[in-house]
Amino acid sequence: MTGFRVVGRDAPLPLGWKSIAILLTTLAFAFFVCSMLLLVQNKSPWTAFMLLLEGGFGGPYPLEDTLLKTIPLFLCSIGVSIAFRMKIWNIGAEGQFALGGVGATAAVLLLPPGSPVWLMLPAMMLGAALAGGLWGFLPGMLKLRFGLNEIISTLMLNYIGIELMRYLVYGPWKDPSGMGFPMTAMFPPAATFPCLFGRTHAGILLCIVVALTLVLFLGRTRLGFELRAAGENPRNARYARIRYGFLLVFVLTLSGALAGLAGCVEVSATFNRLQPNLCTGYGYTAIVVAWLSRLRISSIAFFSFFLAGLKVGVENLQMELQVPAAFGGILEGFILLCVLAGQFFHHYRLVRISAQQEEETA
Numbered sequence: 001m002t003g004f005r006v007v008g009r010d011a012p013l014p015l016g017w018k019s020i021a022i023l024l025t026t027l028a029f030a031f032f033v034c035s036m037l038l039l040v041q042n043k044s045p046w047t048a049f050m051l052l053l054e055g056g057f058g059g060p061y062p063l064e065d066t067l068l069k070t071i072p073l074f075l076c077s078i079g080v081s082i083a084f085r086m087k088i089w090n091i092g093a094e095g096q097f098a099l100g101g102v103g104a105t106a107a108v109l110l111l112p113p114g115s116p117v118w119l120m121l122p123a124m125m126l127g128a129a130l131a132g133g134l135w136g137f138l139p140g141m142l143k144l145r146f147g148l149n150e151i152i153s154t155l156m157l158n159y160i161g162i163e164l165m166r167y168l169v170y171g172p173w174k175d176p177s178g179m180g181f182p183m184t185a186m187f188p189p190a191a192t193f194p195c196l197f198g199r200t201h202a203g204i205l206l207c208i209v210v211a212l213t214l215v216l217f218l219g220r221t222r223l224g225f226e227l228r229a230a231g232e233n234p235r236n237a238r239y240a241r242i243r244y245g246f247l248l249v250f251v252l253t254l255s256g257a258l259a260g261l262a263g264c265v266e267v268s269a270t271f272n273r274l275q276p277n278l279c280t281g282y283g284y285t286a287i288v289v290a291w292l293s294r295l296r297i298s299s300i301a302f303f304s305f306f307l308a309g310l311k312v313g314v315e316n317l318q319m320e321l322q323v324p325a326a327f328g329g330i331l332e333g334f335i336l337l338c339v340l341a342g343q344f345f346h347h348y349r350l351v352r353i354s355a356q357q358e359e360e361t362a
Contacts, residue, residue, distance in 0.1 A: 007351045019346060026342035030335045037330070043321050055316020056309030062316070064199050068270065069308035071203040072097070072262035076286035077304055078210060079258030081295045083136075083251045085218075086231040092139065092154030094283025095161030096132040096256040100263025102165050103131030105173065105184055105274040108191045117190040124191060124264050125206075132260015133253045135161055140249035150252065158283070166276050173274065183275035193269040203265040210258065211297050227251060259283060285311075288336050291343060310335060 031052075035045035056066050076093045083090035107127035111120060139153035166182075175185040193201040218224040230237035230247050238244050262282060267274050285307055293299030311332060318328040 030338035052313035056313030066309040074304040075262035077289035081290040083255040093259040095158035096259035099131040100128035100260025103127035104264035120190040128260040128264030129257040133257035136252040136256020140252035
């Protein structure tokens with residue numbers, strides 16, 4: 001008789017046809033399982049699959065929708081990846097995203113009406129980065145001073161940040177002329193990211209600037225080198241007198257600031273106001289993107305676009321097939337779960353062994 005044994009790879013599987021095959025296999029498995037749910041509702045799985053692809057990638061309009069969702073997802077993902085490089089687990093991008101929306105809105109409300117765009121947009125981005133950065137700074141200081149696990153603190157701060165945002169739109173910042181709906185007043189034109197082509201706005205330029213800046217920072221600066229060294233071996237970093245405590249707080253603050261920028265882009269370019277449904281899971285999906293991309297900035301761009309397209313496709317499938325709203329969440333969540341689980345095969349492989357070999361190694 002023969003069996004299989006899990007064996008660790010000498011190095012993670014490089015990006016290539018094998019990694020693409022793993023990704024496609026996990027996607028196929030996720031859709032196969034969800035197809036069973038569709039068949040129970042007398043819906044065609046093949047039709048659903050085509051609607052999924054058409055909804056996210058099937059023409060100029062769907063591609064614009066996908067690109068619009070890619071922008072905030074990319075900014076959240078690149079922020080999360082910075083913390084992950086140091087093996088600091090920031091699970092709080094969703095709350096930092098919400099606080100970014102709050103910071104940007106605060107800038108709009110505090111600046112005098114009629115402020116020019118060259119003042120309004122930078123003030124909004126600064127406010128968003130400061131608010132999101134604060135939400136990253138807090139767990140950094142808690143870990144540094146009291147040893148509190150950053151996974152727990154960043155996760156718990158998600159709920160506080162989101163509820164704080166909702167308190168403001170239901171209370172002090174609620175638009176008096178909004179007919180009772182919980183939202184702020186519409187932003188003035190100067191507070192809206194300008195469109196570049198079609199519905200695609202200047203947030204894509206912000207993504208490019210942030211990506212290039214981080215590439216230069218990580219590759220050309222001493223602080224970037226210390227950050228990478230501390231992530232690869234924290235003990236050796238301390239021995240080499242690298243300021244580990246400072247880097248810990250710095251990366252969590254920077255990670256939060258980038259997620260806050262994503263919140264600024266969303267309230268400015270998508271909603272043109274702050275409203276309770278600002279948070280739609282970008283912060284949590286960013287964790288999946290960061291792992292799939294192995295923290296490479298170029299790969300983050302690809303997987304952000306890919307998962308944003310799946311998100312748009314799921315919405316299209318839900319509307320066209322008239323399936324329950326919960327099915328869209330199930331499909332999206334199961335796809336992300338399977339794709340993330342497929343990462344196991346990037347680090348391990350199955351080796352066939354005979355019963356005799358198994359006895360010899362036992």
